[in-house]
Amino acid sequence: MLAMNYRGPYRIRAEQRPMPEILHPEDAIVKVTRSCICGSDLHLYHGMVPDTRVGSTFGHEFIGIVQEVGSMVENVKVGDHVLVPFNIACGKCNFCKQGLYGNCHESNTMATAVGGIFGYSHTAGGFNGGQAEYVRVPYANFGPTVIPPDMDPDDAVLLTDVVPTGYQAAEMGGIKEGDTVVVFGAGPVGIMAARCAWFFGAARVIIIDHIEYRLEFARNYAKCEAYNFKSLEDPVMFIKKTTDWYGADVCIDCVGCEAEGNTLQTFTGRVMLMQAGSATALQWAVNSVKKGGIVSVVGVYGPPFNFAPMGNILNKGLTLRANQASVKRLLPKLIDHVQSGRLSPKELITHRVPLAEVSEAYRLFSSKLDNCIKTVLIP
Amino acid sequence: MKNQPFDYKEIPGWGMDADPENEPTYPMKNYTGDDHKRINYERSPQQPINVELLKSTERPAPSVVFGDTAPPSGLSGIIRRYAFKHSEDRYRHWIPLILADRINVYEGIIEDTVTGKLPNLFKEKGWSQEWKFDKLGVAKKAATVGFIAALAITYFREKRK
Numbered sequence: 110m111l112a113m114n115y116r117g118p119y120r121i122r123a124e125q126r127p128m129p130e131i132l133h134p135e136d137a138i139v140k141v142t143r144s145c146i147c148g149s150d151l152h153l154y155h156g157m158v159p160d161t162r163v164g165s166t167f168g169h170e171f172i173g174i175v176q177e178v179g180s181m182v183e184n185v186k187v188g189d190h191v192l193v194p195f196n197i198a199c200g201k202c203n204f205c206k207q208g209l210y211g212n213c214h215e216s217n218t219m220a221t222a223v224g225g226i227f228g229y230s231h232t233a234g235g236f237n238g239g240q241a242e243y244v245r246v247p248y249a250n251f252g253p254t255v256i257p258p259d260m261d262p263d264d265a266v267l268l269t270d271v272v273p274t275g276y277q278a279a280e281m282g283g284i285k286e287g288d289t290v291v292v293f294g295a296g297p298v299g300i301m302a303a304r305c306a307w308f309f310g311a312a313r314v315i316i317i318d319h320i321e322y323r324l325e326f327a328r329n330y331a332k333c334e335a336y337n338f339k340s341l342e343d344p345v346m347f348i349k350k351t352t353d354w355y356g357a358d359v360c361i362d363c364v365g366c367e368a369e370g371n372t373l374q375t376f377t378g379r380v381m382l383m384q385a386g387s388a389t390a391l392q393w394a395v396n397s398v399k400k401g402g403i404v405s406v407v408g409v410y411g412p413p414f415n416f417a418p419m420g421n422i423l424n425k426g427l428t429l430r431a432n433q434a435s436v437k438r439l440l441p442k443l444i445d446h447v448q449s450g451r452l453s454p455k456e457l458i459t460h461r462v463p464l465a466e467v468s469e470a471y472r473l474f475s476s477k478l479d480n481c482i483k484t485v486l487i488p
Numbered sequence: 489m490k491n492q493p494f495d496y497k498e499i500p501g502w503g504m505d506a507d508p509e510n511e512p513t514y515p516m517k518n519y520t521g522d523d524h525k526r527i528n529y530e531r532s533p534q535q536p537i538n539v540e541l542l543k544s545t546e547r548p549a550p551s552v553v554f555g556d557t558a559p560p561s562g563l564s565g566i567i568r569r570y571a572f573k574h575s576e577d578r579y580r581h582w583i584p585l586i587l588a589d590r591i592n593v594y595e596g597i598i599e600d601t602v603t604g605k606l607p608n609l610f611k612e613k614g615w616s617q618e619w620k621f622d623k624l625g626v627a628k629k630a631a632t633v634g635f636i637a638a639l640a641i642t643y644f645r646e647k648r649k
Contacts, residue, residue: 116600117593120612133535133553159585160568162558163596181532199552201530203522208515215531215552218543220576225553231542232585235555247553248532281516382586413582432516472614478621 111488112241113467115165118156119475123467126166129237129245134181137249139193143266144239144464144486145170146474147195148296149365149409153230154471157366157386158411160219160231168486169195169227170270171239172262175253184250190262191253193246194436195270197225197234200251211433216247222412223433232412240467242488254440257448264447266485267297267454272443274407274434275301275363279309281405281430282359286310291348291357291397293390295323295335297457297483298407299363303331304452306361315357317344317393319369322480330456338370348397356399364390365408366415374416388415395421395429406431460484542572564592 112126129138150167152158172192175185185191197217198210204224205213216225217234225247228238237244246253256265275298284290290306292299295318306314314333318324324335338344348357366386369375370393378387394404395418404427422429446452459482462470467486474484496502511519522529532552539559543550560568571584600607610616618626 116596116607116612120593120607120609122608122612132556133533135532135553156589159582159589161589162564163592164558166557197553199532201532203520203525203527203529206522206529207520208518214527216554218541218547218550218554219572220544221546222576225551225555231555231558234551235557237555237557247535277516412576413579428512430513430516435516468612468614469617470614472617473621476618476622478617 110242111464112166112237113168113464115153115161115167116163119154119472121154121167121468121471123465126241129243131177131179132245133247134179135248135250136179137175137182137185137246137253138177139171139173139191139239139244139246139253140176141171141173141239141242141244141488142190143172143262144168144241144488145266145269145271146240146470146484146486147270148298149229150471151475152366152386152409152411154475155367157382158230158232162231162235165228165230165235166237166241167228168238168240168244169229170266171227171244172256172266172269173239173244175249176243178249182249185253185255189253190256192256192265192269193227193239193244193253194273194440195226196252196433196436197227197236197247198252198437199248200437205251208435208438209432210435210437220412226433240464240486242464252437254437257444260444260448261455263455263458263485264453267457267483268440268443268447269436270434271297271301271457271483272447272452272454273436273439274298275303276305276308276439276443277432277434278302278361278363278405278407279305281403281407281432282306282309282361283403283428283430284309284311284359287312288358289313289315289352290359290361291394292316292333292361292363293394294318294363294365294368294408295320295327296363299361300327300331300457300482301454302361302363302407303327303333306359307332308446308451311359315348315351320477323477323482326480326482344370344393345396352399356402357397358399358402360394360398360402360404362390362394362404362406362408366410368408377416384415385411385413386415388417391415391417395425395427398425398427400425401427403428403430407434457483458485462486464488542568545573545575562592562595564588564595567591 198213199215202214213224225234368389371389374387374389377383567588574581
């Protein structure tokens with residue numbers, strides 16, 4: 110089968126690889142129909158995530174048709190078109206039972222700090238991902254969800270990560286009616302977080318980035334204010350001023366470890382790898398939010414540590430909330446939002462590329478060429 | 489002196505202000521109290537371990553399922569095995585893993601060469617897209633590299649004289 114093959118930072122190719130096999134009685138083999146490149150895949154592509162081994166296949170946002178099931182699989186059957194949450198969750202451990210499906214204790218042998226994720230390095234379990242023609246899906250009784258027959262597959266594939274992550278970013282913000290919400294990062298997740306902030310009663314939503322075409326997209330899609338931090342002398346001061354010198358009620362970090370905008374963070378995090386990437390967005394979020402405010406983090410940071418203004422978190426009495434999205438918990442609500450027309454995720458898709466051209470697709474997305482927002486790979 | 493077990497519920501006022509609704513992680517977490525049962529929950533059968541599996545020292549046993557892709561091998565494998573002797577809290581876990589990743593890239597090139605698949609860097613790096621959509625950027629990068637190369641050549645020529 111054709112699959113993406115990681116060869117090193119900025120080097121990938123599509124090539125023929127062995128078919129995946131059932132390795133556990135609760136496994137399924139899924140024939141991928143669509144697979145996305147996620148912004149967090151770029152952290153792998155750029156060599157930022159420890160234990161990313163040559164020969165791995167990335168891809169944690171995918172949908173497909175069940176091709177084969179293990180002997181204990183009862184909840185999906187061969188031929189079902191399913192969307193597969195990016196987190197691999199057993200549904201039985203204490204964390205899963207409490208809805209923390211991104212923190213499953215039985216899907217990652219290699220690290221305890223994160224649950225298993227498809228195609229996201231051995232730090233996230235060493236599973237191959239869905240940027241392939243076929244993929245092994247563990248815990249098929251729990252994770253895969255049959256796509257409603259009237260749902261567009263382009264909407265469905267974005268329900269595997271982008272939509273739940275953006276929604277949970279807003280949810281974790283504890284947004285109250287009338288709040289001012291600032292989202293850092295106008296990538297697909299940031300745009301979705303800004304859009305979803307309205308669901309919780311925000312009165313004002315501001316998005317901050319430095320890529321003009323993405324800010325323009327966010328203005329139109331998420332109906333929010335959008336500002337380029339390169340045209341602001343200091344984004345923190347800007348937010349203070351625009352909130353009557355009070356600070357935003359909620360700040361959301363949708364950037365993670367490859368943020369730009371602060372020379373020291375960029376140099377120590379991205380150039381020298383002295384910290385796990387650059388924590389500029391987190392720093393701005395902490396410093397822009399009001400005293401007693403909430404900072405919600407869904408931007409991905411790798412181990413082992415980042416420079417963050419812990420003193421300000423303490424002295425301002427902030428609540429810091431963060432997690433990988435719990436996709437399975439949120440799916441019923443989000444499917445309803447999509448089916449009722451309140452959300453249209455597929456509008457984020459700007460590029461469709463054959464799987465055979467995966468290396469070109471990564472470069473396009475990584476270098477933000479051709480006004481790219483979201484790329485879908487078609488096997 | 490050993491810690492003596494005691495019934496904490498006998499402490500005056502124990503639990504009287506507990507508020508089950510004061511759960512800052514809700515709705516992300518639907519608190520059930522199961523955390524106090526620790527790892528005593530129903531598990532599915534263990535996936536057979538047929539590849540070398542590096543396990544975090546912070547867990548007692550492998551997770552029920554795991555990925556079998558790219559087991560450790562070569563020099564990078566030796567470094568990864570060392571890294572996994574240390575907990576996720578230690579730099580001696582993560583820094584060797586980053587080193588192993590970089591070495592693994594060169595192992596991949598050797599493997600490709602031995603198997604007759606010479607790496608096509610232009611294709612693998614997707615440079616055609618840069619040329620297609622950002623010719624000016626490519627020209628700037630080429631000019632910068634050319635300028636630095638010219639400076640270096642001039643410097644070394646002068647030094648030889």
